[in-house]
Amino acid sequence: MMLGHTTRSLFHVREYAMSSIINAVHTAVSGLNAQSHAFTDLSNNIANSQTTGYKASTTSFEDYVTDNEIANDGESLSDSVAATTQQNTDNQGMVTTSTNSTALAISGNGFFNVLQATGQSNDSTPALGTQQYYTRNGDFSQDKNGYLVNTSGYYLEGYNVNATSGTLGTSLSAIQVPSTIAFRPTESTKLTATGTLDSSSTTSVDMPTTAYDSTGTATKVDLTWTKVNDTTWTVKDATDSSNSATVTFDSTGAVSSVTSQNSTGTSSTSSTSFDYTGSPQDMTVNLSGITLGSANTVSMTSDSVTSGTFSGISMETDGSVMATFDNGYSQLVAKIPLTTFADPNSLSAQNGQAYTATSQSGSPQINAVNTNGAGTLTTGSIEESTTDLTGDLSKLIVAQQAYGANTKVVSTADQLLQTTLAMIQ
Template sequence: MLGHTTRSLFHVREYAMSSIINAVHTAVSGLNAQSHAFTDLSNNIANSQTTGYKASTTSFEDYVTNNELANDGESLSDSVSATTRQHTDNQGMVTTSTNSTALAISGNGFFNVVQATGQSNDSTPVLGTQQYYTRNGDFSQDKNGYLVNTSGYYLEGYNVDATSGTLGTSLSAIQVPSTIAFRPTESTKLTATGTLDSSSSKTVDMSTTAYDSTGAASTVDLSWTKLSDTTWAVKDVNDTTGTSNSATVTFDSSGAVSSVTSQDSTGASSTSSSSFNYTGSPQDMTVSLSGVTLGSANTVSMTSDSVTTGTFSGISMETDGSVMATFDNGYSQLVAKIPLTTFADPNSLSAQNGQAYTATSQSGSPQINAVNTNGAGTLTTGSIEESTTDLTGDLSKLIVAQQAYGANTKVVSTADQLLQTTLAMIQ
């Protein structure tokens, strides 16, 4: 009988010890989980003013393990775990910025950015190959003309080739140096001025440089041939047939142009008081002849309406993603186009320092889109996207987490007292 009582006391003590240790284990896991929540909440609060920051939340889950003390054939819950959940798809409030080159996305897209891995001998950045994505659009130009956000990431886009003037098809860091050259504007009108010698019968040539939409130069040559005392023919020198881009010009008794009958390179004919249509290379233009008169000498010349010179004065951003170089002559020219990248599951992107992310297998492959297409979103210039932190809500959650942390601490201290009592009973 005494042996049975001893065994019963042993089992009671064993059960008590196991329960106390299990309680400590559960409480410690609760402390760790609430500590994890503290980290997430404090990170949100600390970044409540960080441009493009996406607040995260904490999810709790219980761990269930088989316990030999369970007599109902089921498992007992004896721990808790906490995980961070990203919400990169949450839209932050768009607010006006004093920075004219800042951009804010309203939609699902991300800016394509890269980091510098070092500097070359001339202090220009050496950019890495790792592709990053961000919603921090607070971009400014650095000393080398690159667009860099406040976290040090370099904005990428499709750059305009300085030689050909065409837009590229592969992403690269956008750079607009102060030494950028002004591309001549597209020629739309050629103007002939001067006199034709009414007593001369020789052919008189005039030429000028015209520019296409990319700023490429071409020479336009026109020649005058006298047909009568008051009639001259003007034609494109490069037209061997003599019918395309040609005109018959009639002068009045004062020597001024009275009518122009012309035929362009398409075969279309027209009559005008002082001009004709020039079609073909480099592009269609109007040739004005009102400044030509009959006189005693051949002094005709020709100019185009292209603006050919300008000094760089700064850059401007457009809502379609265009980055424009502005010049002191009042003109601006496209230097780059900014696309936006979307993901099937943006919440599965891998968070990096400085409000940046990298793609993962769970996020899906990056899909590059033009602004305002395929859900990528729109751009607001001179604006930033604010942090999505709910400061009031997170402060309230912080109080709840503190209370839960304190409760778990009390469990640990109580279990410690019970453990000391149990050990004393054994002794």
């Protein structure tokens, strides 16, 4: 009887011991998996320590309570651990100067709107996908077709200026500044009249020219001269006679005074200038170059610059993309907005420091630069990786020690298991 009782006791001891040992092995294996996960996160951070716009991640550990056999009634024991990757997309990286003049760095919560190429079309321009991506990698350069592309191959989007109307668009599209871009004439602010009026003239004399508005659109301006007497003439807008001036000449035939009356009912007197208020915009007409003579040879020119050759692009801190020309002028070709999210850490990470929106991140909110927390732009600069190289190397050592400790648990459990199995042999 004693022998049977002892055998049963040994059996129960072995059963309990084996359950405990196997449970310890499961716990140690989960620890190995968790530390392996941490290794992956740390190695990814370290590998991307020099990657522009990279956001370093951290590893979070969580214990699990399972239905294990060694738990007492009414109690539960934690016998497992799991690791998850925690994104830190909202961390600000250090902004440093770049040799790339078209690079941009964001200081704030915003992201660049970008697209990814899905292939090449027949004319070698990129075929862009419809999936919307967001990135902090602002190391943009022009490709052979004039598109702004970052080092990860994503195409920058913005509001482009319509080449025909000169107005800024309202929908996002890839920004392209081709070398063939045409110079838009600058806005006319001053018209200059020169030449002579025939003092014996009995008919009106036209003085037409071309003026340009703020979008570079041409408009014909036609001023008509009419003789009043030997020393006085009137000059009027051919399309708006209320926009006029009375010009008095001195004994030498030079202009001595100009009294203007515009379409708004405002009058003014000047020695040489005529206040023009009409299409395409208000301008000053300088009449000092007009004299009385024996023939009608008057002409008029605007101060608009009408020609220029494309020389490059420049980026502005307000998000403006400017085309520069050899005449010293630059013109807006696109405007870059920044997009924000309620929870940027819930964005879905993609290849090349890019992200896509998720239900957890919230809907994208497109903002002008430096509004609604989107942040400011620094030109000729990049945002560095947020990897803390020293800190991650220290964490790597800790993870290595934890991994080694878990392997020791597995090794010890194996020895205990062998001893337990030998108890009743």
